[in-house]
Amino acid sequence: MSIMEHLTQEERLAYQQAVKKAILVIMGVSGCGKTTVAQGLQEALGWPYQEGDSLHPKANVDKMASGVPLTDEDRYPWLEKCHEWIQSIHAQHGAGILTCSALKRKYRDLLRGDMGNSVRFVYLNVPQAVLEDRMKKRVGHYMPPSLLPSQLATLEPPGQDENPIVVDVVQTPEETVRIVLDSLEKQL
Ligand SMILES: Nc1ncnc2c1ncn2[C@@H]1O[C@H](COP(=O)(O)OP(=O)(O)OP(=O)(O)O)[C@@H](O)[C@H]1O
Ligand SMILES: O=C(O)[C@H](O)[C@@H](O)[C@H](O)[C@H](O)CO
Secondary structure (H helix, E strand, O other): OOOOOOOOHHHHHHHHHHOOOOEEEEEOOOOOOHHHHHHHHHHHHOOOEEEHHHHOOHHHHHHHHOOOOOOHHHHHHHHHHHHHHHHHHHHHOOOEEEEOOOOOHHHHHHHHOOOHHHEEEEEEEOOHHHHHHHHHHOOOOOOOHHHHHHHHHHOOOOOHHHOOEEEEOOOOHHHHHHHHHHHHHHOO
């Protein structure tokens, strides 16, 4: 089901004209709403979209599913794939949307490469109690709630020098998507 039904066709067109092209990386720990928000942004902007989780090698998914956190070494081949997607979309379209936890600064540096501000990180900041609740209620997902503490311990929230869009997510997905769109529009 669409989460953007509250956006009129006129509003969509206005956003599509006003928002400067970029590769948006929707980041944050497991359960923060990356996929939900990315789908809303995709519907509004019509940009190519890639789910970062589907670029993980099977060994990584199996490891997380068994309750063991990934290491840097586990993540690097996956981050390389995410970077390749960003590079190719940047070259072909100049605009796209990728979900990727991107927990550490060095991971984000790798993802951005030499593309500078063409790659914009959208950080969804969600209180731990809300995350716990969501992960417990979520069905059919490989990530066990027991991995949340390690996700939070690994997270280095983006610094101001990384020019992130930070959203404190205590609102509905629709409101969050609108906050991101408004903030992208203002930064013309
Ligand atoms: N703003 C929101 N308000 C309430 N619930 C939300 C919000 N955003 C997402 N959710 C719900 O929280 C759960 C996690 O969302 P989602 O799968 O989008 O997160 P994610 O960051 O992509 O997770 P993961 O990286 O673990 O796949 C889902 O059940 C989703 O419906
Ligand atoms: O870097 C990581 O540890 C992973 O990317 C995780 O964040 C999960 O893949 C994702 O969030 C699904 O729950």
